[in-house]
Amino acid sequence: MMRKQGEPPVKDPHSFAQFTCDLCNTAHPIAELRQCVLCGRWACNACWKDEYYTCRSCAGLIKIHQLKGE
Template sequence: MRKQGEPPAKDPHSFAQYTCDLCSTPHPVSELRQCVLCGRWACDACWKEDLYTCRSCAGLIKIHSLTGKG
């Protein structure tokens, strides 16, 4: 987990790219979003717009809602 506002990790193979915390692909920082729950940085492929979270947290939210404990 990352703290809110903590920058994404730089891609070690490029000069101006950053790494998606979920799929480890390089992207410009403008293409990454920080999850409001865990703080991970996610690219468009790893982002769930409907919940404004990364796909990992979105999956946990869905599982939690299915168990009826929320």
């Protein structure tokens, strides 16, 4: 699922003030989610890769593209 930059995360239907990580579907406060600069998905700390400042899904694609270039 692609999101537009700035599009808010989905609210967790089971809690009052938490939002859902787009990758692992766990609930987190908004402060614990980051929006991927490539796909726009919201990721929790477990699904985030600081190496590329992207979600783990996009980080995997970047690594594949780097391997192809070698």
